[in-house]
Amino acid sequence: MCELTRQIFQDGKTEGLQEGIQKGEIRSSRKTAGKMLRKGLYSLQEIVELTSLSLSEVQRLQARLNP
Template sequence: MLMEARLLDERREGEAVGIAKGKEIGLVEGEAKEKLATAKRMLAKGCYSLEVIAELTNLSLADVEKLKEEQAEQA
């Protein structure tokens, strides 16, 4: 009986850790998507240099250049 209660407690702890990690991963992914969306809007405006977009969105210059190429291909 004691062993079963202990196993149940460990399972609950494991589930709590898994949920916390899942939330953290979700937040990181959401932030990354928002950075890309912001960069895409800035590129569409055409008022910003690639360097400024990279600086303001905290994306790498290579990522911004890739976005610009993708937008050009879609046009």
């Protein structure tokens, strides 16, 4: 039973780490996209390609920056 508990804990730890990394990457991409939008040198499509965010996500960021 102890080994099973240890494995469940390890699986949860691994899953949590992966989720944290993914959230960090998304946050970083949003931050980068915001900087690109403020510069005004990039098209929405270029921002999508460079950040891997969806077009709708980039459009939402743009709307927040230009109310």
